[in-house]
């Protein structure tokens with residue numbers, strides 16, 4: 001009796017809870033399917049959903065997206081109970097809440113040694129790059145299709161019409177444009193309800209997607225600049241490539257469910273490379289709980305390389321998009337600086353950095369924001385120059401000296417609040433971010449610690465301190481460069497630490513590319529056609545472009561082979577012949593900063609040897625990382641079993657070598673494929689990680705003809721416990737012409 005009352009009560013509670021709980025947006029991932037067409041997938045999805053919603057109508061109402069092309073799945077508004085019930089279904093690989101991802105906000109190509117006439121325009125250059133981002137500004141000169149032939153026949157994409165976007169906005173360069181909003185609206189309500197500017201089409205209102213797309217494949221446009229800064233020729237890394245645009249982000253946020261649909265479409269449309277400058281907030285979810293990882297896996301299976309940004313979190317273990325089938329890109333600086341110096345009344349000059357086109361007509365008084373606090377505000381709080389913290393009559397007509405509270409401070413806003421109080425300029429003490437170019441609404445510049453001390457000494461000793469902030473001048477050939485960007489997210493890989501991540505570094509600081517003229521948030525309210533911004537968002541499209549060029553040279557190469565070519569030819573030296581350092585203080589780096597190193601596009605075209613792997617190797621890899629074989633069985637549509645014992649995940653034929661937990665001596669296998677002409681001999685050179693002896697057998701590889709494969713073993717013998725911290729070295733194969741380098745990262749837990 002008692003039991004039954006308790007049970008009734010429990011059921012009652014459950015019911016009320018279920019009824020009270022707002023449904024959430026879930027993605028249900030089912031894997032590859034053998035259903036004949038889209039309609040049959042949709043009706044199978046509805047049937048599956050009806051079991052938990054109670055009716056077919058309910059199922060249709062709950063469903064948001066159907067994934068029908070390269071794999072089966074759907075997204076739907078469900079209660080946690082309904083989601084749980086679906087998770088128990090045999091055919092579901094994973095179910096997870098659709099999360100919000102964020103965008104990871106031409107000189108760079110010269111710095112990389114690529115000349116735009118280096119790649120002749122021929123039929124082989126008909127490579128298509130899919131860019132998943134905030135859309136595109138199609139009128140930008142960077143998307144001119146002058147000289148292009150018709151779109152490749154194999155392209156199955158579309159130019160989807162929407163607000164202020166007609167089929168005439170696509171051309172022979174911009175061959176496709178799609179947009180996705182249902183997932184975003186299921187999670188956030190109608191776009192209109194957010195009271196912000198947007199255009200319901202592939203047209204870019206934010207600038208970010210226009211910037212990344214033109215960095216990949218913008219046509220050659222001469223004499224562009226941002227107010228005269230960085231003046232020169234703008235061009236994408238692969239100016240002959242075609243672009244297919246997939247807009248998934250609204251107000252810089254991108255729903256997992258929309259991203260997954262865009263990846264499904266892009267893979268089916270026939271693109272060769274996919275560029276994604278978007279990621280989850282770290283820590284990234286497991287591979288099958290993350291839309292980018294799932295969608296990229298199916299792209300990889302179809303021979304498409306996915307290049308994605310590592311993120312802008314700047315700290316260890318924050319790198320995102322770390323699946324081994326993704327090429328994960330970190331950001332570095334180039335050898336160009338934008339200096340905007342401060343001249344003090346005592347005729348001292350302080351070096352400052354910013355993107356400041358504004359001229360100051362004369363010297364103005366200087367005041368420390370801490371000495372200009374509004375009533376009731378502490379000097380410390382005033383020093384951050386936030387809203388309503390400054391005393392207007394004290395800062396009127398003055399240059400205000402501000403500081404940052406955290407690295408995440410909105411620096412542009414500070415200049416708005418200084419202007420609001422009548423301030424005429426801003427000097428921001430910002431030793432961490434001073435190398436990243438920002439734009440301000442008044443003359444403003446960022447200074448480092450040394451400069452700040454000189455400035456403080458002057459302000460405190462002079463009764464009438466004055467200064468003038470000079471407009472920016474562009475300084476070229478600065479040294480050392482590249483340096484790793486202060487914001488670039490670092491490894492180790494939090495999901496599968498045996499795979500070193502990020503994979504590669506490319507320029508991502510102060511990059512000039514096309515912009516959407518109505519996006520004025522980062523441009524200090526000015527409308528511009530070209531803009532300078534920073535992020536791993538900017539480094540990722542550099543790598544996507546290089547992948548497109550490698551693909552056009554070697555059309556038969558798999559995504560892993562292209563990845564290997566890009567990684568093994570990278571360099572870890574800067575232009576001062578030292579190991580690449582990290583901003584802001586020139587600290588030492590490891591492969592967890594840049595993976596295999598800084599990209600060398602010309603060398604990537606002819607890597608000599610290639611480390612290849614396919615999706616069966618990925619299955620072995622997933623098995624050794626604890627994947628449930630029962631859950632994996634529908635992943636690829638083919639019968640699938642895990643080897644017993646599984647192939648260790650450090651044996652995935654990856655172009656870098658990592659062992660996250662080394663218990664005594666370990667041997668690792670790798671296989672290389674020779675791409676060259678005629679016989680040649682490669683010899684192994686090893687840089688031993690501290691406390692570990694490395695042996696390679698055989699240490700000599702003889703090849704007779706292209707396509708030949710050779711397997712070798714790398715034996716690691718530790719003589720020192722490194723106590724949960726990685727030690728690093730490298731393995732390089734050389735034949736006198738080619739240098740094929742793999743970084744090594746080991747964590748010795750016992751000897």
Ligand SMILES: *[C@@H]1O[C@H](CO)[C@@H](O)[C@H](O)[C@H]1NC(C)=O
Nearest residue numbers: 188189191192193194195196
């Ligand atoms: C948008 O504006 C309407 C009317 O002014 C207001 O009711 C609503 O709360 C606003 N929405 C947001 C997200 O600010």
Ligand SMILES: *[C@@H]1O[C@H](CO)[C@@H](O)[C@H](O)[C@H]1NC(C)=O
Nearest residue numbers: 222223224225227228231232
């Ligand atoms: C480049 O453009 C600027 C104006 O934006 C113009 O003054 C200058 O003459 C142009 N230079 C060339 C070489 O066309």
Ligand SMILES: *[C@@H]1O[C@H](CO)[C@@H](O)[C@H](O)[C@H]1NC(C)=O
Nearest residue numbers: 376377378379380381382386
């Ligand atoms: C400074 O600002 C912080 C956060 O806004 C607030 O919690 C604190 O009370 C302020 N302190 C003073 C003295 O105004």
Ligand SMILES: *[C@@H]1O[C@H](CO)[C@@H](O)[C@H](O)[C@H]1NC(C)=O
Nearest residue numbers: 386387388389413416417420
């Ligand atoms: C600053 O504060 C005022 C109210 O004092 C508010 O109206 C304004 O929106 C704030 N500005 C920003 C950018 O937060």
Ligand SMILES: *[C@@H]1O[C@H](CO)[C@@H](O)[C@H](O)[C@H]1NC(C)=O
Nearest residue numbers: 478479480481575576577578
């Ligand atoms: C270049 O390297 C040398 C020697 O390693 C060092 O002394 C010098 O400071 C470096 N120059 C720069 C600009 O970092």
Ligand SMILES: *[C@@H]1O[C@H](CO)[C@@H](O)[C@H](O)[C@H]1NC(C)=O
Nearest residue numbers: 661662663664748749750751
């Ligand atoms: C390392 O291997 C030894 C012998 O194989 C085993 O006894 C020990 O538990 C292992 N240590 C760890 C930390 O896995």
Ligand SMILES: *[C@@H]1O[C@H](CO)[C@@H](O)[C@H](O)[C@H]1NC(C)=O
Nearest residue numbers: 651666667668669711712713
């Ligand atoms: C891989 O290495 C193991 C020993 O570590 C060896 O037994 C095996 O034969 C190797 N596999 C190949 C394909 O060489």
Ligand SMILES: *[C@@H]1O[C@H](CO)[C@@H](O)[C@H](O)[C@H]1NC(C)=O
Nearest residue numbers: 720721722723724725748749
């Ligand atoms: C290993 O590292 C831990 C903390 O990371 C430290 O407490 C311990 O003393 C270290 N052990 C050795 C042998 O260095």
Ligand SMILES: CC(=O)N[C@H]1CO[C@H](CO)[C@@H](O)[C@@H]1O
Nearest residue numbers: 030032033034090091633634
């Ligand atoms: C959706 C789907 O194709 N599910 C299949 C997964 O695999 C099992 C057998 O292993 C099939 O019975 C399911 O139909």
